[in-house]
Amino acid sequence: MGLVSRCGWTVLAMLLATAATTAMAANVRSPDGQTVVTVDVDRNGAPRYAVARNGTAVMPAGFLGMRFQSQPAFDDGFRVAGTSTSTHDATWEQPWGERRYVRDRHNELLVTFDSAQGAARTFNLRVRVFDDGFGFRYEVPQQPGYDAVNITDELTEFRLDPDATQEITAWWIPGRRWNRYEYPYLTTPLDAVHMAHTPMTVRLPGGLHLSFHEAALVDYAAYVLDHRRPGILRTSLTPWSDGIRVKTRTPFTTPWRTVQIAPSAAALLNSSLILNLNEPNVLGDVSWVEPGKYVGIWWAMHINRATWATGPKHGATTAETRRYIDFAAANGFKGVLVEGWNVGWDGDWFHNGKLFNFTQANPDFDLQAVTAYARSKGVRLVGHHETSGDVGNYEPQMPAAFALYESVGVRQVKTGYVADAGDVRRIDDNGVEVHEWHDGQFQVGHHLRVLREAAKHKISINAHEPVKDTGLRRTYPNWISREGARGQEYNAWGNPVNPPEHVAILPFTRMLAGPMDYTPGIVDLDGFSPQHRVPHTLAKELSLYVVLYSPVQMAADLPENYAKQPVAFQFIKDVPTDWDESVGVAGEIGDYVAIARRQRGSPDWFLGALTDENARSLRLKLDFLEPRARYVAEIYRDGPQADWKTRPHDLVVEKRNVTAADTLELALASSGGAAIRFKKAR
Numbered sequence: 001m002g003l004v005s006r007c008g009w010t011v012l013a014m015l016l017a018t019a020a021t022t023a024m025a026a027n028v029r030s031p032d033g034q035t036v037v038t039v040d041v042d043r044n045g046a047p048r049y050a051v052a053r054n055g056t057a058v059m060p061a062g063f064l065g066m067r068f069q070s071q072p073a074f075d076d077g078f079r080v081a082g083t084s085t086s087t088h089d090a091t092w093e094q095p096w097g098e099r100r101y102v103r104d105r106h107n108e109l110l111v112t113f114d115s116a117q118g119a120a121r122t123f124n125l126r127v128r129v130f131d132d133g134f135g136f137r138y139e140v141p142q143q144p145g146y147d148a149v150n151i152t153d154e155l156t157e158f159r160l161d162p163d164a165t166q167e168i169t170a171w172w173i174p175g176r177r178w179n180r181y182e183y184p185y186l187t188t189p190l191d192a193v194h195m196a197h198t199p200m201t202v203r204l205p206g207g208l209h210l211s212f213h214e215a216a217l218v219d220y221a222a223y224v225l226d227h228r229r230p231g232i233l234r235t236s237l238t239p240w241s242d243g244i245r246v247k248t249r250t251p252f253t254t255p256w257r258t259v260q261i262a263p264s265a266a267a268l269l270n271s272s273l274i275l276n277l278n279e280p281n282v283l284g285d286v287s288w289v290e291p292g293k294y295v296g297i298w299w300a301m302h303i304n305r306a307t308w309a310t311g312p313k314h315g316a317t318t319a320e321t322r323r324y325i326d327f328a329a330a331n332g333f334k335g336v337l338v339e340g341w342n343v344g345w346d347g348d349w350f351h352n353g354k355l356f357n358f359t360q361a362n363p364d365f366d367l368q369a370v371t372a373y374a375r376s377k378g379v380r381l382v383g384h385h386e387t388s389g390d391v392g393n394y395e396p397q398m399p400a401a402f403a404l405y406e407s408v409g410v411r412q413v414k415t416g417y418v419a420d421a422g423d424v425r426r427i428d429d430n431g432v433e434v435h436e437w438h439d440g441q442f443q444v445g446h447h448l449r450v451l452r453e454a455a456k457h458k459i460s461i462n463a464h465e466p467v468k469d470t471g472l473r474r475t476y477p478n479w480i481s482r483e484g485a486r487g488q489e490y491n492a493w494g495n496p497v498n499p500p501e502h503v504a505i506l507p508f509t510r511m512l513a514g515p516m517d518y519t520p521g522i523v524d525l526d527g528f529s530p531q532h533r534v535p536h537t538l539a540k541e542l543s544l545y546v547v548l549y550s551p552v553q554m555a556a557d558l559p560e561n562y563a564k565q566p567v568a569f570q571f572i573k574d575v576p577t578d579w580d581e582s583v584g585v586a587g588e589i590g591d592y593v594a595i596a597r598r599q600r601g602s603p604d605w606f607l608g609a610l611t612d613e614n615a616r617s618l619r620l621k622l623d624f625l626e627p628r629a630r631y632v633a634e635i636y637r638d639g640p641q642a643d644w645k646t647r648p649h650d651l652v653v654e655k656r657n658v659t660a661a662d663t664l665e666l667a668l669a670s671s672g673g674a675a676i677r678f679k680k681a682r
């Protein structure tokens, strides 16, 4: 009898768990059953959601809603008016990527809220729960009084245990500060977080890892996390210059608010949640989007050997570009980036965005001759549009600028928005110059205008000083990479340079959002000034090509420096940038990481492993390799004397025969690493 009633209860509980809906609450479970998101309203009719994992509360109930300038808010006085659920399991293909096939398996819950009291108001919350986390978005239907709306605040919260804010570790960069996303990551108790950009990743006391971010940021403002009361992170939308956060009309849909969940740091690396919450490709045939490696007239300026401005040290001359084209052609690189080629760099280019002309080359740069020469060598010029944040100057020039580049065979343009956060200049409808944030609704829209204009000319975009990545490469596959974190350039002139742990944090934070144009491959590690050097060993610098995913990767150093390091250069020539599969093999945030990837269209694997300032040895299972196949591993590793401060160039290359059954022991030096190519025996 007891057994029967217990079974009866279990059946009832299971029914509730799969399509669970009562008048007041609804929940939805991940396909593996581990994560449950529950949505309801509190006593005041305030919509909220909570998250449990394996029966334990992970996120206490956090409120949902938004406020408007001229309409009653969506805050309280609501009831759950209806719910529906669905399931989804499909695999889609990426034209390029860290993996070719992505499985989108989730359960969905759609909750309709309407007003139980007060004026008629209604909105829907769509929740999707995956094995690697969940996302939800607001879907606001057309309704009387809400045609045009100015959103003054979004009330979405991410809540964590308020009593554990000292025990929860957070990896984060400060939000809404002048240097955009370009801060060294902080590792602190959650307690110390004030305003943080996303992705922000936390480790709970039990070892569970959560990363907060958003997906499909279109026609809306980005948010930072505002740590209000202990454990309560509220989405703070970036405002327009007039203080409004989002200007829209009903019906509208917000981007997805996301939480990636993983039992370990390494498991976090395998998440495809952000991509799965984006819309499919809208550009059709994108065979013209070309992943690959490039070199360029770039590092020379950062280490002060050349200038962007014209004059005796001008980098972007016809002769120098030909030298780089020869170097690219001789070593198998597809692209040559040239910065400083166009009119506008002379004087204080940081503050002279108005002067940039995107179709007029400087007198010492012959665009037609250079691109004809490149074509004859099977290389393409990589275009460059630095705007200094003057979007008002750039947008009217875009059609002609992309048409010009297309006419000379350019397939990829690096854009740039160097300006302090909040200083993106535009001309408003009254002809007045106003200033916007890099991650506000204006700039979110600008990036899409660039992508659409570029796509007309079969051009891909690699944006620096961008808005954060929210997975839009799925919808616009010509958004091929971006910056959006401290990259290599800080090692040339940063104050301070990037700490050795920086690249051991990026994979678990910034890179969860998408590819980064970090520009690895500096092989002259001796230093450029007493304060400036790359704080890595040579092997670690090589490992970045695998660890930090980007479909376009720069070989960033000077040709003459590669000539001095032929052994390391061989790996840079061999490593691909497009993959069939990627696997997070091992890692702890800020300490070390190892990632393996299989080359697109090939049975060969590559692995990158790196450590922070602490030397350590890693034992890595090679079970990602094809079972029973034999591989020759070409291992580029730290030599016996290697140490990033004293002997950064000590590199050893060795060959070993391995199979998937093997475990590889890797000794990493202080701020060292390893880069491995596994060639399948054919």
Ligand code: NOJ
Pocket (backbone or CB within 6 Å): 298, 339, 386, 416, 418, 464, 465, 483, 489
């Ligand atoms: C900042 C970019 O990150 C860097 O790569 C570029 O060289 C300069 N802006 C100049 O455009």
Ligand code: CA
Pocket (backbone or CB within 6 Å): 464, 465, 483, 489
């Ligand atoms: Ca930058």
